[in-house]
Amino acid sequence: MERNGGNGVSPEEVNPAHIVNVTDFSANTLRNIIAHIEVSTEFEHLVYREAELDAVWSITGFVLVNERDSGRREAVRRLHAGVHTAHDLVAASRTVDAAALLRSLL
Amino acid sequence: MLASEENELLTRTDAGTPAGNYFRRFWLPVLLPSEVPTPDCPPVRVRLMGEDLIAFRDTNGQVGLLDEACPHRRASLFWGRNEECGLRCVYHGWKFDVNGTCVDMANEPAEYRFENKVRTAAYPTREYGGLIWAYLGPPEHQPELPKLEWARVPDSHRYISKRWQETNYLQAIEGGIDSSHSNFLHASLDAFRVTDSYIEKVKNSNNLRAKYHVMDRAPWFTVKKTDYGLIIAVRRKAEEDNYYWRLTQFLLPSHTIIPYQKGLSIHGHCWVPRDDHGCWVWTVSWNPDAPLSGEDWEMIRDETFVHAKVDPATFKPVRNKENQYMIDREQQRTANMTGIHGFASQDQAIQESMGPIVDRTRERLGTSDTAIIAMRRLLLQDIKGLLESREPFTARHGDVYWVRSASLLLRRDVEFDEGARELMKAEV
Helix, strand or coil, X not given: CCCECCCCCCHHHCCCCCCECCCCCXXXXXXXHXXXXXXCCCHHHHHHHHHHHHHHHHHXXXXXXXXXXXXXXXXXXXXXXXXXXXXXXXXXXXXXXHHHHHHHCC | CCCHHHHHHHHCCCCCCHHHHHXXXXXXXXXXXXXXXXXXXXXXXXXXXXXXEXXXXXXXXXXXXXXXXXXCCCCEHHHCEEECCEEECCCCCEEECCCCEEEEECCCCHHHCCHHHCECCEECEEEECCEEEECCCCXXXXXXXXXXXXXXXXXXXXXXXXXXXXCCHHHHHHHHHCHHHHHCCCCEHHHXXXXXXXXXHHCCXXXXXXXXXXXXXXXXXXEEECCCEEEEXXXXXXCCCEEEEEEEEEECCCEEECCCCCCCCEEEEEEEEEECCEEEEEEEEECCCCCCCHHHHHHHHCCCCCCCCECCCCCCECCCHHHHHHCCHHHHHHCECCCXXXXXXXHHHHHHCCCCCCCHHHCCCCHHHHHHHHHHHHHHHHHHHXXXXXXXXXXXXHHHHCECCEEEEEECCCCHHHHCCCCCXXXX
């Protein structure tokens, strides 16, 4: 049960039974999560994806509290809101829609 | 995070609510036999999922569970007389048997009596596994009793306690399946700080939890969906070639079995909604192979682990919110994380501090919360399924509850479900 790195992952390393290591909300982390969402089908996979998006939402939420730069704050706020929606889409098993939404936020 | 609508869906269990209808599809523990100890003993109040009920043991020893309000003028049957195979309302003498049938309308002239047309709400009960269970759902969907191993061992192998927790049931279950909090909430200061003296004390322990829990405080969570609910598998690093696995069983709608190491006793819980702001915590300790040991009884008496002393009339814990769980700040400063005695009271204190119903829209979850996320999704799936007329599988298949948890070391190349397969089979 290994975790995948947060700096991008090759297609061979995408395993929906693995939890993506979420320590930031970088484009690489989001691409990693998207790649895993696209191959997630089972109940357990969707739970892991939901947990990963929860982690991204949490981190963006913490940043929003402290970010003073208005431009950056707006960008993080968009991502924060988008991840919330993607999270709910994954919870509803709408993985295609979730992946598309996250891709639009990159 | 959880959307507000989903939080409402999960947490409201009154009659007619989706989660209320779901819970009512299962047999639920409702009374200790000691609450209605003898035929014709006094009736007792029982509050379940927002319903105020009265339980009584009739002359034949059967337990009735009726609506508290007499259908005549809504007087409370708590004041009733338990006599000659029925409970008689003391206001006008109407009497009801355990099935809710009115068997006497003492105040009406004979020619005006219509007792054969009068019923009060009554729920079937069963005595099973040292408890009294009730089914509050539609008669045509009455399920099987769950084949829980603890319900099948002899009385001498089992101890059950009941307490009232002033929170919604859901955050109580979440506490029960969240293994990572035990490294903090239940830790001694030595364990939390991983002192040399603590390492020395546990390094040769036969108790795997004592030995490995402190070594890795950021465990890996994974879950596996099963017929009965979930296996929540938590992995910690052990020796170089091993992992220490703790496998908790979550069984729908609200049972858990704490990870069990062969040779020790097993513990588990069931949380039953009292109403939206309170739940009954049923805690069981059992040994499948032998009567409970002296050490087990000491842990129960001293409240060091999962049981807590309660007021026998109300089941409110002795350590409670009003007395701040009898916190000892000096002990918190010098000995353990909380200054509160016993795992049960520590859990209750922290869960009650979250409010009667947690506002889950304001959570900040991470990947270590995987078990909680999985449990919520599973419950939501079942609750929404029932809204679409899909009856819960687990309720109708009592045999799927016949499992154990596990606490074990496995080689790092062994998957937990394979490596623990034999250990997780119940035997009694």
